[in-house]
Amino acid sequence: xxxxxxxxxxxxxxxxxxxxxxxxxxxxxxxxxxxxxxxxxxxxxxxxxxxxxxxxxxxxxxxxxxxxxxxxxxxxxxxxxxxxxxxxxxxxxxxxxxxxxxxxxxxxxxxxxxxxxxxxxxxxxxxxxxxxxxxxxxxxxxxxxxxxxxxxxxxxxxxxxxxxxxxxxxxxxxxxxxxxxxxxxxxxxxxxxxxxxxxxxxxxxxxxxxxxxxxxxxxxxxxxxxxxxxxxxxxxxxxxxxxxxxxxxxxxxxxxxxxxxxxxxxxxxxxxxxxxxxxxxxxxxxxxxxxxxxxxxxxxxxxxxxxxxxxxxxxxxxxxxxxxxxxxxxxxxxxxxxxxxxx
Numbered sequence: 001x002x003x004x005x006x007x008x009x010x011x012x013x014x015x016x017x018x019x020x021x022x023x024x025x026x027x028x029x030x031x032x033x034x035x036x037x038x039x040x041x042x043x044x045x046x047x048x049x050x051x052x053x054x055x056x057x058x059x060x061x062x063x064x065x066x067x068x069x070x071x072x073x074x075x076x077x078x079x080x081x082x083x084x085x086x087x088x089x090x091x092x093x094x095x096x097x098x099x100x101x102x103x104x105x106x107x108x109x110x111x112x113x114x115x116x117x118x119x120x121x122x123x124x125x126x127x128x129x130x131x132x133x134x135x136x137x138x139x140x141x142x143x144x145x146x147x148x149x150x151x152x153x154x155x156x157x158x159x160x161x162x163x164x165x166x167x168x169x170x171x172x173x174x175x176x177x178x179x180x181x182x183x184x185x186x187x188x189x190x191x192x193x194x195x196x197x198x199x200x201x202x203x204x205x206x207x208x209x210x211x212x213x214x215x216x217x218x219x220x221x222x223x224x225x226x227x228x229x230x231x232x233x234x235x236x237x238x239x240x241x242x243x244x245x246x247x248x249x250x251x252x253x254x255x256x257x258x259x260x261x262x263x264x265x266x267x268x269x270x271x272x273x274x275x276x277x278x279x280x281x282x283x284x285x286x287x288x289x290x291x292x293x294x295x296x297x298x299x300x301x302x303x304x305x306x307x308x309x310x311x312x313x314x315x316x317x318x319x320x321x322x323x324x325x326x327x328x329x330x331x332x333x334x335x336x337x338x339x340x341x342x343x
Contacts, residue, residue, distance in 0.1 A: 025096055028292065029254040034057075040303060068243060069242070069246070071243075072241065080136070080137040088247035089247065090130030090133060092254070095251055096254075105286075108271075109178065112176070125158060128150070131236050132148075132151050134236040143235065153317060159329075163330060167333055168180060170340055177270075183197070184197050185274075196269065200267040200268055203267060210263060210267070211301065212320075218255060218256050221305070221310075263298050271287030
């Protein structure tokens with residue numbers, strides 16, 4: 001794929017990358033909505049879920065999109081129109097930029113950056129700005145409280161999220177996302193390389209911290225204080241309608257898919273399947289499918305927790321981050337560093 005793109009003009013390369021990027025974000029997002037929100041939750045609650053639109057309700061997502069597109073785009077009278085309208089695009093753009101560093105195979109990637117995971121974590125922070133813009137620009141007390149809650153929560157949980165990644169970087173000896181996949185494919189566990197070295201085994205503590213912090217970054221239950229319906233209606237999204245509300249909805253599930261992809265690359269070997277040669281060109285076709293399966297598996301945990309656990313209070317939420325997750329992540333870094341030197 002990289003060689004083919006190199007023979008095209010710049011505008012052709014850019015157009016192809018934009019289209020593939022849209023597909024890489026929207027298809028996983030739609031898949032997660034249908035599998036988890038429409039069907040998994042219905043199964044957990046002993047009901048069928050949407051069944052009328054298409055076979056087994058498979059076209060319900062298109063019906064929902066059509067409904068939101070037809071709705072009026074309402075802007076509150078006292079709102080800052082530019083900030084209010086720009087906020088959902090800022091959130092969505094940060095999600096699309098995360099896809100840029102994700103590898104889907106030996107040669108299936110957008111960019112091969114030596115600081116890939118650093119870039120991903122930096123870009124993910126941009127969504128905080130969009131959420132704060134939505135809360136402030138809406139000129140609503142509910143929205144402002146939701147935006148402030150979200151900002152405080154996201155800042156608190158970005159620290160354990162980043163610290164959990166440090167252990168992986170130490171073990172892989174690279175911040176390149178492709179390099180992290182290959183380090184797991186070619187690695188060994190105490191001298192045995194039968195399945196490589198999936199970091200979910202040797203970095204299980206980091207994986208657990210990363211998944212908890214990811215749940216909070218996505219503002220999913222039990223970390224949904226910023227959008228608590230019983231207190232804030234829908235928080236920073238309260239005043240949004242029509243297409244702009246749809247963008248927030250897409251951003252929520254697209255971000256869940258992209259973060260699951262990052263977790264799959266960091267801890268589950270990304271596009272690699274144990275027992276096969278990672279240099280095989282077959283992975284340029286098979287790799288995206290393998291990565292998608294891992295995304296669905298990890299996102300299952302996200303939505304399982306969402307519909308299982310009760311909501312944390314704000315003090316409990318902050319205490320978990322500052323008093324537990326951050327110290328545990330720091331201890332994991334120390335232990336990983338020591339073992340890296342000794343083993």
